[in-house]
Amino acid sequence: MKRTNYCGDITASLLGTKQTLCGWVNSYRNHGGVLFIDVRDRSGICQVVVEPSKPFFAEASAVRNEYVVEVTGTVNRRIEGAVNKNMKTGEIEVVAEEFKVLNTSIPLPFDVDKSLSVAEEIRLKYRYLDLRNPHMYANLLLRHRIMQAARRYLDGQGFLEVETPILTRSTPEGARDYLVPSRVHHGEFYALPQSPQMFKQTLMASGIDRYFQLARCFRDEDLRADRQPEHTQIDMEMSFVTIDDIHEVVEGLMKEIFKTAGKDISVPFPKLSYHDAMEKYGSDKPDLRYSLEMKNVNDVFKNTGFKVFKEVLAAGGAIRALRGEKGAAYSRGHLDKLTELAKKNGAKGLVWLKVKDGALEGPSAKFFTPQEMSALKEAVSALDGDIILVGSDANLHTCQTFMGALRKELVKELPRQSEWAFAWITNFPLLEYIPEEDRWDAAHNPFTAPVEEDLPNLEKDPGSVRSYQFDLVLNGNELASGSVRNCRREVQERILALMKHSKEESARRFGMLLNALEAGAPPHGGIGLGLDRITALLAGEESIREVIAFPKTAQAVCPLTDSPNVVDDIQLKELGIEISKE
Structure with missing residues (x-):
């Protein structure tokens, strides 16, 4: 290597030694004829001093930001008053004895140290500049350490790292496949794997017993703000295990990962059934840093004269209520926005009531008896100044969903009760009905095993069958999804x-x-943990794009490589493909 040390490692412990540094010019200053050049590499910044008597002074004077330089010099202590206590290298400077420009740089579209404030499209177009920002390097370093921690832990637990194919066949797993045409076999296609699901189960049938992989997964899903066409998951499968066994392994892995990031978490994680999660929080990935719960108020209105609630209850539907604290802060405009949020998530309307001097006020208050209002207040433990949001629908799931969206909004006003709130969500429904196709579909994974005692109802009442499917959630985010699988073909x-x-x-x-x-496949089960999401949460990032080296935009476009893009006609001809003009 040209260098003797990284820039950020030159400290007072190296005073008097000769060092060679290589890096980028982060900034340069001419103070009375003496040049001060901050040289940066991935480890940090070191101040270089170039004296005017040196033969390379003119060359050094011509450098600009992001020039690549090599410097050899002696490590000296900075003069009194020039020490920077906020820098690891702030006590020292390197007095240059040799100086060489290894490469120049054109004027750049943005300053590297300000790249985070640049429009994302520009950042991704010039990702090679964006990644020079120390913040972005720190994110990639964290990702690297998480990956290494996972490998060390799983190796210690007896897992074998096995790579599975990227070119495979198309199978329905919940999203559209990315297809790859075969040049050799015209009209036939490979598919990129949405997950290694069938391969890892086949490995269990092969006697591998414990498998893991940092697996690349590809899903041609509808576009969303924080979704990528390709992502990485820490994928694992185990033979002869129960759900509790899988949970114990994953909890140990998460503890190790968080320890690597300097965080301490407690295990085991609490468990919550899918039914209870939806009933209390209106979500299968609830943010449990907040204690706010939805309340079932069907009984409060069982004899109501309010037509909307009466019809809902007659149809076997649901009425649910939420308490919003500090109600004085909820203006009419804010309440209108909450109503629109509920409608966006399936509600036909929303009842809201304010607690003032012990009474309930609001446009709908006139429809309720004093007994109903008193019982409603008691049900949600409402205090003066609070608001009460009441939603109803003939469909339980619809009511839970839009009330869950309201809860997610309301907790933004509440103090967090913890930094990290893990939970296992268990016993998801095995199947969900698709009315427009008159068929059932897997609620999560088509290879998930039904709860054994529900198996007799599989054909009689598919919607009632629970599964051995589970999710790991953290702070309102789904981190992982797994299950015990079917091990019997029948x-x-x-x-x-x-x-x-x-x-x-x-x-x-x-x-x-x-x-x-x-x-002779053994009983087995497994899980896939989202590496991108775990890293983003530990890095304090809102978007997983901030912890992926070369991500796509929310429109599934890569500005850096300008992909996807057209290909030459000769390539299409070799594949036997013709692009339709329509």
Whole structure:
């Protein structure tokens, strides 16, 4: 290496030694003929002094920001008054004895140290400049350390790291596949894996027992603000395990990862059934840093004269209420916005009431009896100055969902009760009905096993069947999804049949796994943890794009490489593909 040390490692312990540094010019100053050049590399900044008597003074005087330089000199202590206590290298400077410009730089579209304030499209177009920002380097360093911690921990737990194919076949796993045409086999396609699901289950049938992989996953999903076409998950599968066994392994992994990031967390994590999560928080990924819960107030209004609530209850629907603290802060405009938020999430309307001098006030107050208002206040523990939001719908899930969206908004006004709030959400429904297609679909994963005692109802009442599916949530974010899998072909085929896959189609699309299941596959289960989201949370970032070296935009575009883009006609011809003009 040209250098003897990184810039950020030149400290007072090296006083009097000769050092060679390589890096970028972060800034330069001419103070009375003496040059002060801050040289930066990934470790930090070191101040270099170039005296006017040196033969390279003219060359050094010509440098500008982001020039690449090599400097050899002696480490001296800075003079009194020039020490910078905020820098690791703030006590010293390197007095240059040799100086060389290794490369120049054109004027850049933005200053590297200010890149975080630049429009994201520009940052991604010039990502090689954005990544020079120390903040971005720190994010990638954190990601690296998390990955290494995961590898060390899982190796210690007896896991074998196995790579699975990137070019595979198309299988339905909840999103559209990215397809790759075959040049050799015209009209046939590979698919990029949405997850290594079938391969890792096949590894269990192969006797590998414990597998993991830092797996790249590809999903052609509808665009969202914080979604990427490709992401990385810490993927694992285990044989002869229960849900509790999987949870224990993952809790140990999370403790190790958080320790690596300088954070301490407590295990085991609390468990919450899907039913209770939806009933209390209106979400299957509740933010449990806040204690606010939704309340079932069906009984409060069981004899109501209010037409809307009466009709909802007659249809077997749900009425739920939330308490908003510090009600005086809720202006009419704010309440209108909350109403619009509820409607956006499926509500037909929203009842709101303010508690003032012990009574309830609001546009709907006239429809309720004193007994109903008193019981409502008691149900949500409302105090003077609070507001009460009441939602209703003939469909329980719809009511829970829009009230959950309101809870997510209300907690923004509340103090957090903890920094990190983990929870396992368990016993998701196995299936959900798709009315427009007259079929059932996997609520999470088509290979999840049903709860054994619910198996007799699989064909009779599919919607009632619980599964061994579970999610790990943290601060309102889904970090991981996993399950105990089907290890018997017969059960797996019954589930695929409810999804309208015939035996022939199931064999064609899932033959590899189905054949493995009937050849002595052990009971097994696993999980995939989102590396990008874990890193973003630990780095304090809102977007996972801040912890991915080369991400796509929210429109699934890469400004750096200008992709996706057209390809040459000759490439299409080799693949036997013609682009439709329509």
